[in-house]
Amino acid sequence: MASFVPLSPDTLEDQRLYTSARLTEVACLDCLATVGVKKNSEHHTSIQWSTEARAHCPELTRRAGGRESHAGCPRMLASIETAVREGAVPVGAEDGY
Amino acid sequence: MSDTGSSTRYLDQGKPPERFARGWHCLGLESAFADGKPHGIEAFGTKLVVWQDSQGGTNVLDGYCRHMGGDLTQGSVKGDEVACPFHDWRWGGDGKCKQIPYARRVPLRARTQKYPVVIRNGQVLVWHDVEGGAPDMDVLPPELPGIGTDEWTDWFWEVVPIEGSNCRELIDNVVDMAHFYYVHLSFPTSFRNVFEGTRATQYMASKGRPDVSGGYGDAEMFLKSEATYYGPSYMINWLEVDYKGFITEVVLINCHLPTGPDSFTLQYGIAVKKPEGLDEKTAQYIAKKYATMFGEGFLQDVHIWKNKVPVQNPLLCEEDGPVYQLRRWYEQFYVDVADIAPEMVDRFEFEVDTTKANEFWQAEVAENLAKKAREDGEGADGVANPEAEGKPQVMTGT
Structure with a gap:
């Protein structure tokens, strides 16, 4: 029932690598949200929210609905920057993922 | 780990979907x-x-x-x-x-x-x-304020049947930063994706390529683009085009109808906010110009799609966008409502690092310009770049 069904088991491993490997948990300094973060470089950031974390974020909840809801939460971004500065989030890619 | 540095990589072409998106x-x-x-x-x-x-x-x-x-x-x-x-x-x-x-x-x-x-x-x-x-x-996609009033042009609407490709090829463009340079000859300087619920957005800033422009788009064209899929097939692309300081607001609709496992009908519409001080005829002319430009841009994509194979296991480099996460998002429209997994709809944000790409592209463009200057100097016919005329420099969203 999938949009495309992979034929090789290796593809499932690729899906895991690209979507969930090397995510570091970062807790927001201002609310109860905790997200998964990956930084392949100084400029790159990948942020995976969960349903629970999303419900905790007052900023994103306030903006839900309109076009503006797609900008990141500045408090979470600041929390991630702090975590990176403190060395809690490793910066660097592993073979492209 | 399935892949080591020494093993050959194979393409998993997968099986196309058995249903059409919800x-x-x-x-x-x-x-x-x-x-x-x-x-x-x-x-x-x-x-x-x-x-x-x-x-x-x-x-x-x-x-x-x-x-x-x-x-x-x-x-x-x-x-x-x-x-x-x-x-x-x-x-x-x-x-x-x-x-x-x-x-x-x-x-x-x-x-x-x-x-x-x-x-x-x-x-x-x-x-x-x-x-x-x-x-x-x-x-539902939102209503667009001003559209349908005198402040905007009517829609320029085009329909393009596509044979030989599944519509997911079109969706993939949401995250494909580098193809904008190679296929659409524009120059992404920043690139960000956000997926949440039934929406998937691409934010991009870009400029025209001076080495391949032919009098329309060039290095002086800057573009801010925000393109959101509202569900599986309907994208609204808000564009702000800055050409030599002259700013135009454009809305591009990019939507499609799946017709079979390897065919779909692409449709796109363009409306332009009539710039103040411009008469009706000029506004229409600008809108038409953009419509032509984006139409040609889609044809550049179509050429790629027709000749490529489907791939379920794309191999990515650090500069690529989140293809796997986008496809995970897209999956929600192909499963029963009861089977929609949280990760398909959970919020995901991704900022692409365009630094290295921009360094390389700047250098490549400079080299192309230098080569062109040399050729011009050698007394070539003065047709430095015959194929560039009319090619879209500001292709976005797709």
Whole structure:
């Protein structure tokens, strides 16, 4: 029932690598949200929210609905920057993922 | 780990989907169906019949009569109903057979597939769901303020049938930062994606490539683009084009109808906010110019799609966008509602690092310009770049 069904088991491993490997948990300094973060470089950031974390974020909840809801939460971004500065989030890619 | 540095990598082409996506799909401009005739639109592995009734309502049914399979799109509109050309069975917009002129009564079971319709921004949207669920009004694309008034041009609307590609190729463009440089000859300087719920957005800033421009887009064209898919097939792309300090607001609709496992109908519409101080004719001219430009941009994509293979296991580098996460998001429209997993709809943000790409592209563009200057200096015909004229420099969203 999938949009495309992979034929090789290796593809499932690729899906895991690209979507969930090397995510570091970062807790927001201002609310109860905790997200998964990956930084392949100084400029790159990948942020995976969960349903629970999303419900905790007052900023994103306030903006839900309109076009503006797609900008990141500045408090979470600041929390991630702090975590990176403190060395809690490793910066660097592993073979492209 | 399945892949080590020494093993050869193979493409997993996968099996194409067995169903069509759940969600709102655009059939075209409302005005295109307003002539009192039935219209045929290929979609979802069948043909739909679309007509306007006497109240001005747009109706959409499966195109084949439940009696003997006659083609309703070749019938006629009688009163508020569409009449089959085969035996004159009359079908109402609610999917019920209203009348069989030669029969004493209409069978109670004479109901056909109807598609719920919403008119949005002058376009006909229908809800498709293989499970037969009620249309979800909460996930409709938003109304666009100003569109349909004198402040904006009308839609320039184009329809392009695509054979030999699954529509997911088109979706993949949402995250494909580098193809904008190579396929569309524009120069992304920043690139960000956000997926959440039924929406997937691409934010991009870009500029034209001076080495391949032909008098329209060039290094002095800067573009800010925000492109959001509202569900599986309908994208609104807000564009702010800055050309030599002259800013134009453009809205591009990029939508498609899946017609088969490896075919779809691409449709796109352009509306331009009429710049103050410009007369109607000039505004129309600008809108048309953009429509042509984006049309050519899509054809550049189509050429790639037609010749590529499907790939379920793309190999990515650090500069690529989140292809796997985008496809995980897209998956929600192909599973039963009950099977939508949290990770398909959970918020995901991704900022692409364009630093290295920009360094390399700057250098490549400089080299191309230097080469061109040398050739010009050597007395070439002065046609430095014959193929560049008219190519889109600001292709976005797709």
